[in-house]
């Protein structure tokens with residue numbers, strides 16, 4: 539290869555103008571764009587303002603030497619190839635430089651054809667390394683994208699399961715969708731990030747999937763539940779977290795696991811309290827309770843919106859996080875509900 543495909547910039551760092559000129563002439567003829575620097579300081583300035591593919595670095599220079607400059611170049615420009623230029627008597631130093639990251643060394647007086655060959659092979663090696671890295675990054679992105687797709691498919695399947703579960707029960711039909719709408723409205727009011735909103739959406743849609751393990755007769759019992767029956771129903775939070783765990787992240791799992799926790803710590807078998815309860819679980823608690831209260835249940839008829847709002851206000855600070863309740867009441871959705879109440 540006589541001429542490089544893409545014009546690479548070579549920076550020649552040497553205090554001797556004659557040497558710089560000689561190398562520059564040879565390498566320009568080979569198709570490289572040449573820049574020159576006669577001190578370490580000037581070299582760093584050139585490196586800052588140019589996209590340099592390769593540096594020819596003189597070991598012996600007045601002021602900062604090539605040996606001192608090499609680690610600085612390697613640290614700031616790890617993708618730039620470095621060839622050390624040295625007198626025959628300094629070969630051991632040149633070898634030391636290679637151990638510190640230089641790609642090659644050339645002996646003075648230069649054989650210009652050898653210089654051109656060394657530059658070409660160092661730049662080809664650099665190109666190859668850049669291509670491998672680009673390929674690896676691309677591959678990582680592809681794998682991450684496919685993992686996201688697979689997770690989405692699994693979550694979609696669990697979502698279908700939730701809807702199927704709800705559909706066969708007239709008391710819960712549409713519950714998860716409505717809860718999701720309320721939870722997202724609150725999340726939006728709180729200014730959650732896009733990622734947190736996505737987690738909130740999945741956690742809300744899937745929060746009751748654990749009800750698959752709950753006895754339908756107990757769930758639909760028209761009368762008051764015994765302590766054992768209540769404890770049985772409440773296993774759905776743990777079961778649901780276990781179902782989604784293999785296909786989603788810790789935030790969604792935690793949200794489902796803690797969605798019946800009380801802010802003051804008085805919930806059933808509760809292990810975390812107050813702001814230690816995941817934020818998304820605290821949002822879900824308000825959204826879930828509001829929809830449950832305004833829906834028909836086997837043991838009671840639906841509360842009016844006003845009654846449900848009053849109940850949420852009454853339980854603020856005990857069952858519900860005051861910040862979340864305040865955010866809920868600020869939303870346009872709550873305003874619409876309040877005008878209906």
Ligand SMILES: [Fe+2]
Pocket residue numbers: 745746774797798826
């Ligand atoms: Fe629940």
